[in-house]
Amino acid sequence: MSSFSHVDSAARPTMVDVGDKSVTKRTATAETRVRFPHAVAEALRNQQFNTSKGPVFQTAIIAGTMAAKRTHELIPFCHPLGIESCKLAVDMEGDDAIVRCTVSVHHKTGVEMEALTGASIAALTIYDMCKALSHDIVIAETRLVEKRGGKSDIG
Numbered sequence: 001m002s003s004f005s006h007v008d009s010a011a012r013p014t015m016v017d018v019g020d021k022s023v024t025k026r027t028a029t030a031e032t033r034v035r036f037p038h039a040v041a042e043a044l045r046n047q048q049f050n051t052s053k054g055p056v057f058q059t060a061i062i063a064g065t066m067a068a069k070r071t072h073e074l075i076p077f078c079h080p081l082g083i084e085s086c087k088l089a090v091d092m093e094g095d096d097a098i099v100r101c102t103v104s105v106h107h108k109t110g111v112e113m114e115a116l117t118g119a120s121i122a123a124l125t126i127y128d129m130c131k132a133l134s135h136d137i138v139i140a141e142t143r144l145v146e147k148r149g150g151k152s153d154i155g
Contacts, residue, residue, distance in 0.1 A: 032141065
C-alpha cells in the first residue's frame, strides 16, 4: 500500500474511505499573503479598501466563504461536508494583506482543504479587484496554520 492517502495499492487515485472514522469536531485555519506594491497598498488605504469594482476585502470574504463550501466540487477526492462555520478575515500588515480562513465541522474527515481553498479564493478575489491598479501583486505563502480534531493536530 502506498503511503499516499489518495492512492490505492495498485497506484490508482482513490477517495479515502472515512466510514470507520469517528465523528469529531474538526477545525482548520489557513492563511495566504497578498503582497501589494507600496503605491497600491497606499491607494487601497486611502480609498478605505474600495476600488471601482467595490469593497475589496468584503467581497473577498464572501468569495472565500463560497469557495470553502464548494471545495468538494473543485478538488476531486474531497468529501462533501456540511460546513458549520467559515470565518474569513483580511488584515493589512505593512503593504501585505493577510487572508485568514477558519473552517469547522462535526464530521469524520477534516476541513484543511476547505480552509486552504477559502483563503486562496479570497486572495484571488483581492487580486482580481486590484489588478487595474497593478499586475505586480503577488499571492504567496498559502499555508495551513492550524488543524484540530482528527488523528493529528497541527499548530
